[in-house]
Amino acid sequence: MAFAEGLPQFRERRSGVIINVTSAVTVKPLHLLSVYTASKAAVNAFTESLALELEPFDVRAHLVLPGRAPETSFGESARSRILIPEPYAPLAQSVFVAWQQSTTVTRGLDVAEAVWRVANDPSCPMSLAAGADAVALTSPA
Template identity: 55%
Template sequence: MKTVLITGCSSGYGLATARHFHAQGWNVLATMRVPCAQTLPESPRLRVLPLDVTQPDSIAAVLQASGSIDVLVNNAGIGLFGAFEATPMATVREVFETNTFGMLAMTQAVLPQFRVRGAGRIINVTSSATLAPMPLVAAYTASKAAVEGFTASLAHELAAFNVDVKLVQPGYGPTTRFTANSGARLQGLIPPAYAAFAQQVFAQFTQTTLLTREIDVAEAVWRAAHDTSGQLRFPAGADALMLAQV
């Protein structure tokens, strides 16, 4: 019976992924900043653990509590919509701290046990924003594009140790808490000069028929966890699959 550790499980893609792996018989370590087990099934194969990927002490504590794991899913992330001109650099750094540096820190922390064991898999969840340019998400896209480049390089670096690294690229998921979780960071990021353009962009989002469901991402992570073909990127959701073919 294998064990997966998933970051960012309080809602959305992380929550769906935790449920999916548990339903398939795996041991699941579902982590989130503020532990809440109410949305997950009660089971001896599922533990909810506190984790803030931006805090080294928190990462060390969760790995000590987790013991041996087989797969790490770096899913924790925060969103950001807005004109880059109006985005404070402190906000940009906050996004990178979670989306990029938090993922790097988690990966670095699990590598010793994977390397010594000669087995393990890391799955990094990015975004379809890396597949095609999208307006008003420049800083967010940069944080995810960095993960894409890092993952592709690390896959080569770890192949000699039989450690696999994969990417899952979700599309636009309106049923997730992506915008809500962005919170106060979004305030003031659409100044008057950008208002008309932003309205056009938001209208396009509401009119799109190609969307990503939480289960689409969970299933893509599952495929990435079991892939033996050497495939690196796994688009998730109808819109991401379409963009990956362009």
């Protein structure tokens, strides 16, 4: 169901859950991800405001914040499209090496479980990290 079409029905039924999946990078700045982070942060702000607007209708809006998921093709696809200006080449190289060496990641199952939880658990927090690396990024230091 399209978002705009579903919202009136949710309000009328006084039930429903909207789940937006963005990224854990929105809670901690990371190198080379400024535009990506900004686009995801915009969805976060929209969802947080929408949650307030829908609360009187008993409709919930949540965010799922996955971390880096190397088992998906997203990372490789994104890397092949990133144009790194020459002054940033050494930084990019070190960042990419660190990403490849990291064993703390998000699996597809982590995201599916987080989506299921926010859809089915009314006590779930508004934002939920999905994956070990996302949990580490979103946890207080």
